[in-house]
């Protein structure tokens with residue numbers, strides 16, 4: 001497309017959308033509640049504005065978020081995507097909740113097959129580590145969730161939210177604020193949440209579906225995980241580790257959902273930083289870090305090429321479990337006051 005576009009804000013997006021009919025929406029790997037709620041909500045908003053919109057993801061949506069799905073999302077390799085004709089190709093792609101293009105995983109390698117040549121890229125995100133990629137950038141690290149930026153787009157397009165879209169966007173705020181408990185919880189996200197309830201979102205139902213229906217095996221496994229807790233730095237750093245063999249004992253089918261376990265590492269007295277380390281491959285570990293406010297964990301994971309927010313960040317680290325733990329704990333020690 002050879003048009004001059006203003007590059008910032010939802011107004012720029014509105015202008016760009018005027019000349020397109022088919023919109024592709026993508027988000028980060030292992031989509032969390034904000035990713036899922038925001039892309040589904042955005043798809044509904046764009047459809048209400050008369051566009052064709054599709055979501056393509058690298059990974060499946062965790063079962064606890066599946067109640068939010070009003071229409072299936074697509075995955076790389078879906079027959080529907082491999083049979084796209086020239087007239088079906090998407091004319092613009094919107095990245096949501098992804099701090100870098102690479103965060104969308106395998107979707108990135110397939111974009112060229114899904115998009116018309118020169119299709120603009122839109123970057124809607126709230127990560128402080130966002131590298132401002134794309135032709136239109138709607139990045140606001142002050143917002144607690146990407147869904148609040150999606151709400152701005154709806155406003156700009158004059159789309160009224162249905163109760164279904166309101167549920168999706170509410171779930172996004174609820175999960176990215178840790179049920180309105182993380183330090184990113186502010187008057188803006190609470191106002192946005194109130195507006196969504198006004199539009200028909202059901203906070204209690206959403207919270208129940210996401211938080212109160214985990215399989216009993218999860219809690220039995222959690223018992224073992226809690227006993228792996230170790231404290232460092234005079235009890236200010238907490239580490240929990242999840243060995244792969246343990247997970248395989250409880251969830252041999254690989255359906256283990258570890259989101260939220262890290263929260264237990266910052267729920268005791270004196271803790272400043274919580275670390276949850278889980279094995280994802282041979283010599284490959286993924287770490288989730290959480291801060292109670294004095295330490296910026298996003299700065300800590302920079303040492304491991306990770307990303308995230310001041311109070312919640314993640315990274316991948318290679319080595320043995322002991323090496324990985326030691327490297328991260330040592331890095332945390334450099335930042336503790």
Ligand code: 5GP
Nearest residue numbers: 099288289306307308309312313314315316
């Ligand atoms: P979690 O610890 O729950 O996986 O992630 C916490 C936050 O950090 C989320 O906002 C997530 O998107 C971000 N994050 C986690 N891992 C990575 C990573 O490897 N790279 C980047 N850029 N962000 C990450």
Ligand code: MN
Nearest residue numbers: 034097146176
């Ligand atoms: Mn988010």
